[in-house]
Amino acid sequence: MKALLKTLTVLALSALALTAQAEQLTVMTSGGFTAAYTLLGPQYAQHSGDTLDTVLGPSMGKAPEAIPNRLARGEHADVVIMVGYALDDLIKQGKVDKASRVELADSRIGLVVKAGAAKPAIGTDAELKAVLLKAKSVAYSDSASGVYVEKELFKKLGMPAKGTMIERIPVAEQVAKGDYEVGLQQVAELLPVPGVTYVGKIPEDVQSVTRFAAGIPVNAEHPAQAKALLHYLASPEAQPVVQSTGLDSVSR
Secondary structure, three states, X not given: OHHHHHHHHHHHHHHHHOOOOOOEEEEEEOHHHHHHHHHHHHXXXXXXXXXXXXXXXXXXXXXXXXXXXXXXXXOOOOEEEEEHHHHXXXXXXXXXXXXXXXXXXXXXXXXXXXXXXXXXXXXXXXXXXXXXXXXXXXXEEOOHHHHHHHHHHHHHHOOOOOOEEEOOOOHHHHHHOOOOOEEEEEHHHHXXXXXXXXXXXXXXXXXXXXXXXXEOEOOOOOHHHHHHHHHHHOOHHHXXXXXXXXXXXXXX
């Protein structure tokens, strides 16, 4: 069955890619799906003949690197990969083709401490609350997970808000340097960073699940090839890679 799915996926990808000549695609991707994309992109390029020019940036926020801000400045993209509700905003603004939207993966929030530090228990709400209250410093991102932590998580745990929202730079990097004792961010953005210990996902009843999706800007130069890439990233064949990076497959 796996071999059949792989064959069907490759054939479908090839059929889509052959609708036009191989091109260079500009792909804007935000942190949560980047680890999976970094592994899957070369596979797509090998099968399709297209090359991928990757531009990194958060799904939202004030940083000039944020994908919406890049598009607002007139930067070109064939594909945008980002938090689902941020993509919806771009669709409503008429910047991304609504019909092109593809669901890619779900992402949950995890916690890290500096490598060598004691690994705390966070399996229950009470344990997580105790860790956050005791921590001398807490960091979280300026993207979807950080907005949730700042606006909702502390309230759900019945504790005062604390911590610092980190713009653009991965939270785990700041924890690895010792600037913060505890870091909270989407698991897929924590796992690739050296110098930290991944503790685990926060409890499910206070968890926030972020959907990552992708779409094609209305002024994309290579929409046919962009469609083939999105088909590949969402395919059954891609799911083991997606899951290996800390993301959860979307229920079909």
